[in-house]
Amino acid sequence: MLLFTATLIASFTATIILNPATPSELKELAKYYVLNTINETASPEAVTAIVWDYRGLDTIYETLVLYLAIVGGLAIFKMSEEALLKTRIGLTLLTKTSTKIIALLITSIAAAIAFHGHLSPGGGFPGGSAVAVASMIIIPVFAAGTLIEKGISSTKLVAIRGAALTALGLVALLPVVRGFEIVTNQKFYPASILGLPISGSLSLYNLLESLAVASGFTAVALYLSIPEEAYKGGSSA
C-alpha cells in the first residue's frame, strides 16, 4: 500500500514537471511526415497516410491476422441457425424503439469516421468497430432469430467480409500490373475524383476495411448470442 502510494505520488510529480501533453519540439521523423504527407499521399491526415501508405503492407498483414482470428473463432462454434431461430421475442417495444434511434446515430457517426478517415482523424477500423457496436446492441434487443428471419445470416456476413477483404487485396495488388511496388498509392491512384478529394487508395482501404471489420464482428456477435442450452444436447432450448 505504501509502495502504491509512493508510485502514485511519484508519477503525478513526474506528470506535472515533465508535462508529456505538450512536447516542446518535433523529432526529425515527425518533421518529415508533417512536411511531406500532403504531397506524397494527397492526404492531410498523417496517421491514415502512415497506416495505409507508408506502412501499408504492415496494415494489410494485420488485417489478415484479424481475419484469421475471426475465422478461427467462428470455426469453434457449431453452425446451428435453428437454435437461433428459437429466440425470436426480444425486449419490450420501448427498448426496441430507443435502440433503433441509438443504432441509427451510432451508424451515422461510424460512417463519418470511416468515409472521412482520409481527411480527418478516424479510419476503417474505428468506423467498422463502431458499426459493430451498433449491431451488438441490436442483436440482444431484437433477438437473433428475428434478424435471421429478415435475411441477415452469419453466412452472408462472412461472405461480405470475404468479398471486402478480397477487394482490399486487389486494391493493394493492382499497381503491380503497371510495374509499381505493391501498396503503391499516389503513382497509380488519382488524388481526387470529380473534385472529391479521395486521397488515392486511402479512402478505398478505409471503406473496405470498415465493411470487413463490421461484418466480421457482427457475425461473431450472432454466434455468441446462441443460447447455451442449444449446445447441451440440443433439443430443449
Added chain:
Amino acid sequence: MIASILLLIIASLLSLFFVYMAVTEKDLLKAVAYSAGQSITYSILLQAMSTPDIVMTYVAVSVGLYSALLVFVISKTERFER
C-alpha cells in the same frame, strides 16, 4: 496547460478507482460497467494527450465491443462470482 494537467490527474485517479472497483466487485455485470468506466477515463487521458485517432479506436473497442462481448460471455455462465 494547467487545465490539461489537471484533466490528466483527475482522469488517471478516476481510472484507478474504476480499476479497483472492477477487480473487487463480485457482481460480474457491475464489474463490466466499471471496466467501461475505466476505458472512458483512459480515452479522456488519450484526448488530453492529443491523440484523436487512438481515442476513436479505443472508445469503439474498449467501451463498446469489449463490454458487449463480456456481457455475452457472462450470459453463458453465472452472474455472481463465488
